[in-house]
Amino acid sequence: MTGGNVIAAPGVPAAAAPSRPGRLRRIARRRSTLAFLMTLPLLAVIGGLVAYPFFYAIYLSMLNKRMTRFVGLDNFAFLLTRETFQFVVWQSVIFAVSAVIAKALIGFILAHVLHALPAKGQRKWRGMLLVPWVIPPAISTLAWWWLFDPTYSAINWMLMGIGAPPIAWLGEPGWARFAVILVNVWYGAPFFMIMYLAALKSVPDQLYEAAAIDGATGWQKLRYVTVPMMKNIIAITVLFSLIVTFANFDIVRILTNGGPQDRTHIFGTYAFQVGIQSGDIPLGAAVSLFMFPILAVFAVFVLRGVTRRSKEMAG
Amino acid sequence: MSGASLTTAGAAAPAYRKVGSIRRERRWALIGAYVALAVFVLFFLTPPFHMLVTSLKSSAEIADLSGNPWVVRRPTLENYWELLQQGNYLLHFRNSVIVTLVVVAVTMVISTLAAFALARMRFWGSATLATGVFLTYLVPETLLFIPLFQIIGGLGLYNNLLAMILIYPTLTVPFCTWIMIGYFSSIPKELDEAALIDGANHFQMLWRIFIPVALPGILAATIFAFTVSWAQFLYPMAFLVSSENMVLTVGIVSDLIRGDTFQWGKIMAGALMAAAPPLLVYAFLMDYYIAGLTAGATKG
Amino acid sequence: MAQVSLRKVVKEYEGGVQAVKGINLEIADHEFVVLVGPSGCGKSTTLRMIAGLEDITAGEIAIGGTVVNDIPPRDRDIAMVFQNYALYPHMTVYENMAFGLTLRRFPKDEIRRRVENAARILDIGELLDRKPKALSGGQRQRVAMGRAIVRDPKVFLFDEPLSNLDAKLRVQMRVEIKKVHQTVRTTTVYVTHDQVEAMTLADRVVVMNQGNIEQVGTPQELYHRPATRFVAGFIGSPAMNMIPARLENSAGALRLHLPGEIVLPVPAERTQRYAPLAGREVLFGLRPEHLTEPKNLDRPNIALVEAAPEVIEPMGMETMMIFSLDGTEVTARLDPAVPVELGRKMPLAADLNQMHLIDPQSGRVL
Numbered sequence: 001m002t003g004g005n006v007i008a009a010p011g012v013p014a015a016a017a018p019s020r021p022g023r024l025r026r027i028a029r030r031r032s033t034l035a036f037l038m039t040l041p042l043l044a045v046i047g048g049l050v051a052y053p054f055f056y057a058i059y060l061s062m063l064n065k066r067m068t069r070f071v072g073l074d075n076f077a078f079l080l081t082r083e084t085f086q087f088v089v090w091q092s093v094i095f096a097v098s099a100v101i102a103k104a105l106i107g108f109i110l111a112h113v114l115h116a117l118p119a120k121g122q123r124k125w126r127g128m129l130l131v132p133w134v135i136p137p138a139i140s141t142l143a144w145w146w147l148f149d150p151t152y153s154a155i156n157w158m159l160m161g162i163g164a165p166p167i168a169w170l171g172e173p174g175w176a177r178f179a180v181i182l183v184n185v186w187y188g189a190p191f192f193m194i195m196y197l198a199a200l201k202s203v204p205d206q207l208y209e210a211a212a213i214d215g216a217t218g219w220q221k222l223r224y225v226t227v228p229m230m231k232n233i234i235a236i237t238v239l240f241s242l243i244v245t246f247a248n249f250d251i252v253r254i255l256t257n258g259g260p261q262d263r264t265h266i267f268g269t270y271a272f273q274v275g276i277q278s279g280d281i282p283l284g285a286a287v288s289l290f291m292f293p294i295l296a297v298f299a300v301f302v303l304r305g306v307t308r309r310s311k312e313m314a315g
Numbered sequence: 316m317s318g319a320s321l322t323t324a325g326a327a328a329p330a331y332r333k334v335g336s337i338r339r340e341r342r343w344a345l346i347g348a349y350v351a352l353a354v355f356v357l358f359f360l361t362p363p364f365h366m367l368v369t370s371l372k373s374s375a376e377i378a379d380l381s382g383n384p385w386v387v388r389r390p391t392l393e394n395y396w397e398l399l400q401q402g403n404y405l406l407h408f409r410n411s412v413i414v415t416l417v418v419v420a421v422t423m424v425i426s427t428l429a430a431f432a433l434a435r436m437r438f439w440g441s442a443t444l445a446t447g448v449f450l451t452y453l454v455p456e457t458l459l460f461i462p463l464f465q466i467i468g469g470l471g472l473y474n475n476l477l478a479m480i481l482i483y484p485t486l487t488v489p490f491c492t493w494i495m496i497g498y499f500s501s502i503p504k505e506l507d508e509a510a511l512i513d514g515a516n517h518f519q520m521l522w523r524i525f526i527p528v529a530l531p532g533i534l535a536a537t538i539f540a541f542t543v544s545w546a547q548f549l550y551p552m553a554f555l556v557s558s559e560n561m562v563l564t565v566g567i568v569s570d571l572i573r574g575d576t577f578q579w580g581k582i583m584a585g586a587l588m589a590a591a592p593p594l595l596v597y598a599f600l601m602d603y604y605i606a607g608l609t610a611g612a613t614k615g
Numbered sequence: 616m617a618q619v620s621l622r623k624v625v626k627e628y629e630g631g632v633q634a635v636k637g638i639n640l641e642i643a644d645h646e647f648v649v650l651v652g653p654s655g656c657g658k659s660t661t662l663r664m665i666a667g668l669e670d671i672t673a674g675e676i677a678i679g680g681t682v683v684n685d686i687p688p689r690d691r692d693i694a695m696v697f698q699n700y701a702l703y704p705h706m707t708v709y710e711n712m713a714f715g716l717t718l719r720r721f722p723k724d725e726i727r728r729r730v731e732n733a734a735r736i737l738d739i740g741e742l743l744d745r746k747p748k749a750l751s752g753g754q755r756q757r758v759a760m761g762r763a764i765v766r767d768p769k770v771f772l773f774d775e776p777l778s779n780l781d782a783k784l785r786v787q788m789r790v791e792i793k794k795v796h797q798t799v800r801t802t803t804v805y806v807t808h809d810q811v812e813a814m815t816l817a818d819r820v821v822v823m824n825q826g827n828i829e830q831v832g833t834p835q836e837l838y839h840r841p842a843t844r845f846v847a848g849f850i851g852s853p854a855m856n857m858i859p860a861r862l863e864n865s866a867g868a869l870r871l872h873l874p875g876e877i878v879l880p881v882p883a884e885r886t887q888r889y890a891p892l893a894g895r896e897v898l899f900g901l902r903p904e905h906l907t908e909p910k911n912l913d914r915p916n917i918a919l920v921e922a923a924p925e926v927i928e929p930m931g932m933e934t935m936m937i938f939s940l941d942g943t944e945v946t947a948r949l950d951p952a953v954p955v956e957l958g959r960k961m962p963l964a965a966d967l968n969q970m971h972l973i974d975p976q977s978g979r980v981l
Contacts, residue, residue, distance in 0.1 A: 031436055034436070036438060038432040041424070041428065042488060043444075056462040106355070116344065117345075125352050129359055134593050136590065138548035139564065139567075140362055146583065151380070253549075268549070272552070275464070295453070299453040505699055509702075510714075511667075512668075513762075513766075516689075527705040528703070
């Protein structure tokens with residue numbers, strides 16, 4: 001027994017000791033000041049270049065073309081009556097929905113195919129399949145533009161080789177719509193593939209083994225193991241891609257610039273044409289802002305999915 | 316095991332046949348997989364391949380409609396030479412490099428500091444701010460380019476590379492901060508406590524523990540910032556007008572298309588060289604590239 | 616080197632949960648004290664308050680006579696070893712050990728001298744250039760200790776340092792830690808949930824439960840004279856048998872009436888101590904090692920009882936035999952040579968010199 005006497009004193013009231021504004025507490029306060037200073041640049045970027053412009057956009061969208069007069073919601077009302085704008089809304093929806101469905105399907109298939117490969121070959125194939133995603137879309141779309149060239153189209157050359165008639169890829173509204181979707185799918189499918197592949201790899205093998213022992217067929221494993229385990233990642237990826245595709249600019253701008261007859265315009269390109277090229281800043285801002293409600297809804301769902309997923313990963 | 320197989324010897328024969336059929340099934344599945352892969356690799360690599368083929372052709376060969384557009388008969392580097400020797404291509408390349416380097420540096424400083432504070436130094440509103448960062452990442456550039464156009468004009472930065480340096484971080488900082496929060500949060504709390512007891516202050520902890528330990532994450536975030544800055548198209552399109560101030564994504568089109576004359580050979584050569592830096596980064600750092608790409612949905 | 620004092624230390628988390636409810640503890644210079652208790656008993660919180668990783672809600676902690684409540688960890692001159700080692704993964708073993716000294720701007724050659732000295736004590740000289748990833752669990756644990764030793768602090772704090780090791784390595788490292796303490800003699804506070812670790816390492820053991828200290832004492836004291844029902848049950852493996860009983864006084868001699876019509880005579884020398892309790896319900900406590908096959912029957916206060924085994928656990932060096940008395944499971948510890956058969960009654964010897972009586976209401980050992 002080296003120490004002094006020791007008493008267990010369960011009866012001591014906890015709050016009895018005076019709470020001193022100690023140095024440690026001061027340090028804690030200094031720490032949160034420091035933390036605030038460290039986030040200040042981030043706050044400046046978000047506040048000054050995202051939040052402020054957003055409210056500024058709302059203000060701008062309520063001015064007349066010369067920005068001399070407040071016109072309330074006139075710009076929005078005017079847009080709704082314009083046939084071109086109605087085309088833009090429709091085309092944006094068609095463009096985003098069909099491209100995302102195609103990307104998700106292709107990505108899902110490719111992820112499964114890759115996952116089935118032996119680990120050694122997987123890397124090489126994955127490397128090649130990701131190339132479209134790595135090239136800046138503004139650059140790769142130039143290649144597609146050239147492939148769709150009315151006179152020199154290398155695709156048409158092949159079509160003629162098998163006896164099919166050449167196609168006016170970018171000259172005919174239907175085909176032009178198809179072309180912009182095709183290029184978007186080409187660019188975005190690898191993203192889905194890699195996301196799904198990562199999710200597939202995170203499904204524990206024991207689950208498949210347990211399912212196999214329970215007598216599940218390959219299809220049933222997919223239905224009852226893979227898809228439920230990937231549900232969240234699928235939802236996040238689809239919603240995220242819906243946002244990005246819906247708000248796309250590069251591909252449509254380069255490939256068709258909205259043509260022919262404004263039939264391939266989506267919100268982004270139309271806002272650019274109206275706001276920057278035609279110089280009607282308020283109207284352009286209004287076009288962009290039309291995207292906001294739908295983007296906000298998607299964003300909230302993405303956030304929910306991500307929060308849930310990180311909870312799952314932690315739990 | 317052996318005892319069990321002995322007692323079921325009678326059933327062994329049909330079981331064997333079944334094993335064989337599974338193996339055959341597997342082989343067919345694998346062949347199917349390779350066919351699917353080949354089809355998609357062909358689809359995915361056709362545009363870059365055609366880009367390369369065209370860039371190696373002379374204008375005369377491109378204009379010649381009688382030949383096969385998929386092959387080069389007389390390969391030449393003249394498109395590349397002309398691009399590098401005359402016109403503003405090199406200038407555009409330089410501008411892209413400057414903008415990208417500065418933006419990446421600024422982004423990493425801002426997001427590393429912020430992520431450290433948000434991941435480790437809980438303070439009033441930190442959770443809300445982390446959520447806000449993620450939501451900001453989901454704001455597409457097409458939503459805000461018009462007010463930004465006005466703001467840039469107001470600052471006198473129209474047609475100025477500084478505008479790019481000012482605005483690109485809105486696209487890079489939120490995502491980089493978000494994934495860095497994830498990486499920093501995954502560092503065990505005991506590591507900071509050990510550092511605290513070892514006598515480190517907050518900056519020493521960040522600089523000597525967090526940054527080295529989260530280096531893969533930092534690399535992934537850096538690559539992401541690089542990719543986004545290098546590929547940005549809308550902002551230069553809207554805010555840059557004179558050729559000597561342009562970056563690659565807009566410079567190629569503006570300089571090589573004069574009215575109806577498309578210099579396709581040079582466009583493709585320029586595009587290929589513009590695609591080279593991200594492709595090289597990707598080739599050498601594929602794992603970090605993919606980590607950055609997939610982290611957004613799983614970290615945080 | 617220094618003593619550590621805790622005076623009425625309270626830790627209350629937001630929401631009013633009290634993890635530590637006002638404890639007092641004096642740790643002498645050079646002493647090795649182990650805080651032991653089940654998870655959630657407040658032992659780790661106490662250690663972390665000594666380290667400065669948690670602030671103290673009320674009360675005082677002093678290290679070497681200085682109250683450290685408001686002193687940040689780096690100025691408390693303590694070193695800590697964590698359960699998961701907390702080695703810096705990007706630094707070599709040498710850099711890990713040198714880090715604390717580097718931050719304190721020690722001269723280079725002094726750092727080298729200290730690291731090499733610590734490496735010699737811990738026998739990790741070969742590993743200095745490796746990264747933690749390339750080390751085994753035991754080696755990592757040594758490095759974590761080395762990081763503490765080089766600092767030559769006033770106090771070593773260990774937070775469940777052996778929990779991540781396998782059983783064999785744990786025993787080995789236990790010996791290692793004891794040797795290191797005998798070499799450097801630094802005051803040590805060690806937290807564990809493992810009573811064997813506590814008993815083998817400690818000069819004194821502090822048993823904690825639900826934020827309070829149940830008992831402080833040497834391992835021997837805790838084993839032979841537990842102060843509370845909790846300590847009696849917590850220290851010793853397998854745990855002490857506690858059988859509900861009634862104490863009766865028949866003609867000046869005390870008798871314990873156990874379930875199953877068993878009546879045990881209380882040793883005469885305890886009559887005076889227990890006499891006031893006659894007629895009350897108590898818990899009769901007897902460790903399995905004091906309930907054996909019949910032996911030493913010539914000694915005083917050995918009582919014979921009969922029981923039929925319901926479970927037999929042969930352990931090699933001994934055999935555990937478990938039977939139940941009116942729903943209470945009782946374990947006896949037998950020589951492996953004794954023949955035992957499930958369900959067949961056999962005689963057992965209860966060494967009543969080692970018995971305890973516990974007040975079921977207050978939980979205090981009487």
